[in-house]
Amino acid sequence: MEKQSEVVVFGMWNSPYTTRVALALKLKGIPYEYIEEDLANKSELLLQSNPVHKKVPVLVHNGKSIAESLVILEYIDEYWNNTPKLLPEDPYQRAKVRFWANFHDQKLMPGGLHCIMSKGKEQEKAIEDYYGLLKVFEDGTERDFQQKPPFFNGDTLGFLDIVVGSSSCNYKAFAEAFGSSIDPEKHPAFLSWLSALLDCPLMKETLPPHDKVVARLREKFSLSPKVD
Ligand SMILES: N[C@@H](CCC(=O)N[C@@H](CS)C(=O)NCC(=O)O)C(=O)O
Missing domain, CATH: 3.40.30.10 (Glutaredoxin)
Structure with missing residues (x-):
């Protein structure tokens, strides 16, 4: 029951x-x-x-x-240990998922923040470092799990999909507010994962609205709206 x-x-x-x-x-x-x-x-x-x-x-x-x-x-x-399970059954796979979730939060998240909070030369270095970290994340998760698209583990969202997906709207909003986005030639796997996450109905209904996130970024960083 x-x-x-x-x-x-x-x-x-x-x-x-x-x-x-x-x-x-x-x-x-x-x-x-x-x-x-x-x-x-x-x-x-x-x-x-x-x-x-x-x-x-x-x-x-x-x-x-x-x-x-x-x-x-x-x-x-x-x-709530009924389905769907967020973490894999196998303890080694579970450990790996925790490892990459921690890498995401301890390296990628602060690295991304440093990119938008810094300026000039410091910012150039922060962006270069960020893409280095993204590559480590992309290659490492691919090596450890051989992702089964569209999501990390096939058709249902799991632990890492939730961790990465919760920030997926920010990548899109940063691209619009700051005019810079991830290079599709350098990070194809990460970008196709992000786009599958952004297309997922549960993500769409749960993530904050894109325009609101962009407006908040523009307000916080005193950016003027882009003129097309
Ligand atoms: N490591 C924490 C991070 C949580 C976090 O940074 N929350 C922010 C909002 S995104 C917050 O509450 N900030 C308020 C503050 O720093 O005083 C987690 O995973 O829950």
Whole structure:
């Protein structure tokens, strides 16, 4: 019988980490209540539920809080351990998925942020480093898993699809706001993975709207709209 639970997610609309939690819960068919946080004025409830990092997302399940998106994804997969499974059954494959999810969050995400936060020579170097990291990610995941398109593991979204897919709208929005995009000749596998993710109905319904993300980037970085 389906376990009865009360699930609440504290998040922020354009936080890819929050999107991951929404994607995992929706994939598993778990209803939840969503609470949008104002990160400039965090609620007492958020501070109490994530006293260490004070960040979104936080999942509160039957009154117990869990922080950090990758930890939350694993919790969701273990607690609602019916299909679809986010992590593979094989422990070695599971370890590999965790490895690349950590690489994504510890290297690619900060590398991407450095590209948009820096300027001049520092930015040129940041962009070069970023594409180097992307190549390592692309080659490494291909070597370890021999991806089965369209998604990472075939037809259903898994753990790494959720991790990468939660940022897929940002690649598209960065390309529009900053006028620079990933070279299709250098990163064909990553780009076709991104495009399959962006086409997926669950992603479409869960990712923040493209125009809103672009507008937010333009506002944050004082960019003027592109004139065609
Ligand atoms: N490693 C964390 C990162 C979460 C994160 O950086 N959240 C941002 C929003 S995208 C946040 O809450 N920032 C608020 C702050 O830094 O005070 C995770 O995977 O959940």
